[in-house]
Amino acid sequence: MTAPNLIWLLAGVGGILVIATVVGEMLRLRLSPDRTNPVIENLNARIAAWWVMVGLLAIAFMAGKVGVVVLFALCSFAALREFLTLTAYDRADHWSLVASFFLILPLQYYLVMIDWYGMYAVFIPVYVFLLLPVLSAFQGTAREFLTRVSETQWALMICVYCVSHVPALLFLQIPGFEGRNVILIAYLIFVVQLSDVMQYVWGRLVGRRKIAPQLSPSKTWEGMIGGVLTATVAGTALWWMTPFLPLQAAVLCLVITMMGFFGGLVMSAVKRDKGIKDWGHLIAGHGGFIDRLDSVIFAAPIFFHITRYYWSLT
């Protein structure tokens, strides 16, 4: 499923990364020759991690639908592992947690894979929501029961349900766009992640007024507006590879970049509540999987449903 436009987009991203790598190395030569400047070292670690992430995405795209579904199932697994590490817990929850990882997660992605929309859209919000607390209740202890079942449900919604809407884009049926759905995924991720990166860049360059100093010291109005606008302009300029007209693309980009920003904000609040700085340590320079995915998590279901409602036959 290699559409020519996908090659263009990947080549473009590769070009951006080459430039970023060169700039990062030049900054290191000038400001951190002994590798001790934490900002420069973090920047270079982030760029190196981006190469790996883009490489893995490209491989998954080449491998077709199964590859993409499996990649995002693995991302869900890593994210869920980070999230459930922090949630309220009792020994009685052991089987609920085992079920979350080894039953609910694979089943959700299986339902996406067989394109059973009517089921995967309600599986976690309805069936799991009602039945998983029953499993915990049968184990018999009431201590912090509501907190425990709520936090587990929240973890599954964020890490499994929302993330699974990324590969679900592959199965929309858009007239005139057949066989190119993978572009929707690449487009969503590119626009949302570009917004994240540009929020970071604008914030570092001109950011002054903090949006929520109690939640996240790095989020500023200047960064947010600069990032959202830059990504929206870039996304609109790429309208020709999507099923959308330029104005439609602009509105969609604005929606998903704003959702991405909200995702970062909400997940910062959760982190602050739990007293941590990063969700994990597996992506060098970025933190954990949820640190990198939070914006996509919030943008994907909305992007999916708008596209499905207005453009898809199914």
Added chain:
Amino acid sequence: MIRSFRDLLARVVGQVISLFARFVTAPRAIWLGIEPVQRQRLYFANHTSNGDFVLLWTVLPGPIRHRTRPVAALDYWLSSPLRAFIGCYVFNAVLIDRRPEARTEDPVTQMVSALDDGFSLILFPEGRRNISQDALLPFKSGLYHLATRRPDVDLVPVWIANLNKVLPKGHVVPVPLLCILTFGAPLRLLPGETKDVFLARASASLLALGQNARPSAP
């Protein structure tokens, strides 16, 4: 050095167990008070799950790992042929008998002779898995006797966070959750220090690491 098919198999099984531990817990080692270098040490850690020493063994860098032996209970590890193979050949455990009436060898002497062979040791001074609400059970005296008999070996406290959630006692299916192992500053027996004072100090140093260890700290 690989001398036989059995050694090769042990090496492969060790890698598989290690890989599985990484898949389930993505363990992260934080070397807070000491560096991971090839020196003889006695690592002592809190004990909440059967996965404890597997995880500690997994995060030690390869060359150090091969010179490190866990101290484990003979009655557990010799209870089936598979466990015996894993205990004796994969982990090269120092198996001690917890039943004083049945044992033929003194556990402290066994551990001292492993130290004298140049190995580092992994020891759980609580003596059994902690399923109480307390962070640590009182230490057994073994740590003190080792410190008395080999006073020039560094005693390194290691706090293992979260593993009791991954594999609570009585369960065999692990829940994949992140684990952090914090290595603290080494201890030695001070001149004239009594057993109780020393064990309290060792216990406090381990507990202090535990209080710093948040799931994602530094």
